[in-house]
Amino acid sequence: MAQDKMVHAIEATNLADILERVLDKGIVIAGDIKIQLADIDLLNIKIRLLVASVDKAMEMGINWWQQDSYLSTKAKETEIEKENIALKKRLDRLEEKIKAK
Amino acid sequence: MNTKKAKEGLIYLYCITDKVPKLKEIENLVDKPYFIYHQSLYAIVNKVKESEFDEENLKRNLADLEWIKAKASIHEKAIEGIMKDACVIPFKFATIFNTEDNLKAMLSQHLKEFKALLIKLEDKEEWGVKIYCNSEKLKENLMQEDEQLLNIDKEINSSAPGKAYLLKKKKEELLNIAANKKLNEYGQVSFDRLKEKPTGVRINKLLPKEVTERNDEMILNSAFLINKDKVGDFLNIVEDIRAKYTDKGLFFDCTGPWPPYNFCNPKKGKIHNG
Incomplete structure (x- = not known):
């Protein structure tokens, strides 16, 4: 199986991978110590990833994901499904009413 | 105190x-x-x-x-x-x-x-996929495939120096356009395949070379939330696209399982069921 071939995150990745996630992601809840990671001058310490931007992608002319409708269509599908179920129920009720008459 | x-x-x-x-x-x-x-x-x-x-x-x-x-x-x-x-x-x-x-x-x-x-x-895991592109390799491949570029090459060889210079400039321009087109195509196909199995997808900022310490350019930085029983399928898909595009100049860096860092902030990481 392919999974067996994969090395675990910590071994397979360089430190940038860890820093990217630990410093920039994870749930943000204000603790008692107020510190804005973005305020710190990180430029000198290679954690430029915090200020890297998608502008770079635009420069390179790669932006396929921005037009990607995956997330929005999924949401739409769920909405349509819900509406569908509601309509079917309404139809059933109407049919029963007609039969009862 | x-x-x-x-x-x-x-x-x-x-x-x-x-x-x-x-x-x-x-x-x-x-x-x-x-x-x-x-x-x-x-x-x-x-x-x-x-x-x-x-x-x-x-x-x-x-x-x-x-x-x-x-x-x-x-x-x-x-x-x-x-x-x-x-x-x-x-x-x-x-x-x-x-x-x-x-x-x-x-x-x-x-x-x-x-x-x-x-x-x-x-029962879900976060996996990360970063795609990098070696543009030299991508262009080398194109020089062997693209007819327009092959023709211009022939023309350069049979032209006087002045004209050859202009043709070379033109060739460079065409090559850049073609490389960009291919890159978009490969990237789109890869991304479409990658998101087949996951229930959550997140696109992150591209990291500069100073951070990645690689010679090739990052072209996709993505994170996926995957049902544990679909992880095997997902990794097989990574292997598929890796096999398909490695010779063409792409490099796939797949890591995980990660704690779900990218899928904890409701405003940022979107999760949907199904």
Whole structure:
């Protein structure tokens, strides 16, 4: 199986991978110590990833994901499904009413 | 008063879960980790020194790459250890509380949110895929495939120096356009395949070369939330696209399983079921 071939995150990745996630992601809840990671001058310490931007992608002319409708269509599908179920129920009720008459 | 507080230390929060956490997994990494149980949630924490983590000292330490490296690695490994046996919500680096009561108050305040999130994350893993492009290799391939470019090459060889120079310029331009087109095509196909199995997708900022320390350019930085029983399929898909595009100049860096860092903030990481 392919999974067996994969090395675990910590071994397979360089430190940038860890820093990217630990410093920039994870749930943000204000603790008692107020510190804005973005305020710190990180430029000198290679954690430029915090200020890297998608502008770079635009420069390179790669932006396929921005037009990607995956997330929005999924949401739409769920909405349509819900509406569908509601309509079917309404139809059933109407049919029963007609039969009862 | 201050001296007493310094002795008590601060509470550093790694992650929360709704199962009894197995601290043995992280005892060799973190100095005396423990958990705080509150309203059905377990917060995995550690005491840290104020001389390192209070506001002033933390600010100073955050300018020190070696310090960050060490602490961020501990943060990551601690969460990974707990994650082996339980679904976790990973917290951002340096989420710190003065007292246990403050932490408990925070848990109460976000109880509903955390419980809903744990349900969403149950039996799922985060995986990361970064795609890089070696444009030299991509262009070499194109020079052998693209008819227009092949023709211009022939023309250059049979032209006088002046004309050959102009043709070379034109060739370069065409090559860049063609390479960009191919890159978009390969990227789109890869991304379409990658998102077949996951239930959550997140696109992150592209990282510059200074950070990646690679010669090729990053063209996709993505994270996926995948049902555990679909991870095998997902990795097979990664192998598929790797086999398809490696010779054409792309490099695929797939890592995981990660704590679900990218899928914890409702506004940022979108999760949908199905």
